[in-house]
Amino acid sequence: MEIIKRFFTWDIHYDCRYRCEYCFFSGKWEELQKKNVYPGIEKWISVWDGIHGRYGSCHVHITGGEPFDYPGIFELTGAIAEKHTLGFDTNLSFDVGRFIKTVKNPEKIGFSNAFHPGYEDMGGYIDKLLKLRDAGCKVHGMNFVAYPPNLGKLAEYRRLAGEKGFNITVMPFRGEYAGREYPGAYTEEERMMIEGKNGSPGDKKEEGDTAAGKPTRDMLDWYGGDRNTREGKLCMMGQVYAKVHPDGNAHRCCMTWENWGLLGNMLEGTFSFYDGPRECPYAECSCPFAMIVGEERRWKDHWQNRTG
Numbered sequence: 001m002e003i004i005k006r007f008f009t010w011d012i013h014y015d016c017r018y019r020c021e022y023c024f025f026s027g028k029w030e031e032l033q034k035k036n037v038y039p040g041i042e043k044w045i046s047v048w049d050g051i052h053g054r055y056g057s058c059h060v061h062i063t064g065g066e067p068f069d070y071p072g073i074f075e076l077t078g079a080i081a082e083k084h085t086l087g088f089d090t091n092l093s094f095d096v097g098r099f100i101k102t103v104k105n106p107e108k109i110g111f112s113n114a115f116h117p118g119y120e121d122m123g124g125y126i127d128k129l130l131k132l133r134d135a136g137c138k139v140h141g142m143n144f145v146a147y148p149p150n151l152g153k154l155a156e157y158r159r160l161a162g163e164k165g166f167n168i169t170v171m172p173f174r175g176e177y178a179g180r181e182y183p184g185a186y187t188e189e190e191r192m193m194i195e196g197k198n199g200s201p202g203d204k205k206e207e208g209d210t211a212a213g214k215p216t217r218d219m220l221d222w223y224g225g226d227r228n229t230r231e232g233k234l235c236m237m238g239q240v241y242a243k244v245h246p247d248g249n250a251h252r253c254c255m256t257w258e259n260w261g262l263l264g265n266m267l268e269g270t271f272s273f274y275d276g277p278r279e280c281p282y283a284e285c286s287c288p289f290a291m292i293v294g295e296e297r298r299w300k301d302h303w304q305n306r307t308g
Contacts, residue, residue: 005085005307006058006273008051009254010244012073013038016066017093018119022147022173025065032065037247039267041072045079047248047266052083055273059307061087068094074102081105085307087138091116096128100135110138110306115157115168117150122160129166141167146186148177151193158196170194229285234277236291238263241303242273253290255282 014025014032025032051058060080067073067088080086081103087110103109111132115125125142133139142161144154154170161168172183186194238252238261245251248267252274256262260281264270277293289299 006055007241007303007307008058008060008244008250009242010060010062011246012062012064012067012070013246014065015069016064016091017069018066018091018116020116020118020145020147022145022175022177024174026175035246037267038071041076041079043267044076048080048084050269051266057084059085059087061089061306063089066091066093068099074099077109078103078105081108084108086110087112087306089114091119092125092128093119096131100131106132106136107138110140112140113142115142115144117153117157122157126160126164126166130164139166141169143169143171145171145173146183146190146194147173148182148186148190151190154193155196229283230280230290230292231283231285233280234293235280236277236293237280238274239277239291240273241291242271252278253282253285254287255285 013036014029015036016023016025016029019029020026048060064070068090070076073094077086077099082105085108089112091114092111100106111129113125113129115122129139129142144150144157146154154168158168174183176182177185235253241253242250242263243252243254243256244266248265248271250263250266250271252261252263263274264272277291280290280292289302291299291303
């Protein structure tokens with residue numbers, strides 16, 4: 001079977017004007033920034049034009065770090081969107097109005113947004129989402145990290161977002177806070193807040209509605225537990241998906257780095273997809289969206305919906 005189009009996740013650089021305590025990169029920024037390469041946007045435009053020539057229109061999901069802190073990102077976005085569809089993981093810390101005026105194909109661009117209470121109020125954040133949506137961009141609600149100090153206002157954030165038609169997807173905090181290791185350390189009260197069971201206004205949604213803060217993964221994954229391996233199973237990652245790093249190296253999936261799964265380097269012109277599925281060699285892969293052959297019902301809609 002085939003997916004609508006080939007899919008890239010691109011860590012464009014490891015940098016961000018925010019320094020959230022709960023960020024996966026917290027305490028690692030200085031070391032991660034050594035991996036950044038800035039060849040100029042003309043080089044990257046040439047790379048993505050070349051990908052279009054070889055593989056047709058693809059979906060390029062740009063993340064980081066914060067992609068909108070990348071030099072020339074507005075112009076780069078406009079050029080890539082002429083031939084590919086685009087998605088962003090972003091904290092919306094950029095000039096949304098100027099972005100809308102710059103891009104010619106907003107309908108080809110989607111946004112997965114992360115709300116960080118320490119840097120922006122919910123009202124201003126929602127205004128940015130509305131501008132993007134009204135301009136024709138695809139806006140996929142917002143993510144909120146369940147960092148213990150921020151849980152007290154979660155119900156209010158849900159209410160405000162829901163009033164404008166936006167869902168909040170609550171993500172687990174993974175790390176140490178107040179001497180406790182999360183996500184396993186969440187208290188029963190905190191779990192009720194996360195799951196929308198504390199009876200606060202705005203939490204009473206239909207069963208399964210993500211606007212109610214329902215976790216999007218199994219609770220074992222949230223609070224800690226066993227994971228199944230997919231080692232040895234045929235997977236289409238690398239055949240129709242690639243993870244691109246700031247230096248241009250591309251790997252077959254998010255779990256792969258220098259040791260295995262290298263598909264080549266985008267900047268050096270050595271990149272190519274596999275010509276078919278290959279066995280997964282990663283003993284700890286539990287990705288719910290891994291493209292395991294024979295399990296298309298589980299993952300196909302995810303990748304198709306993200307490229308639509």
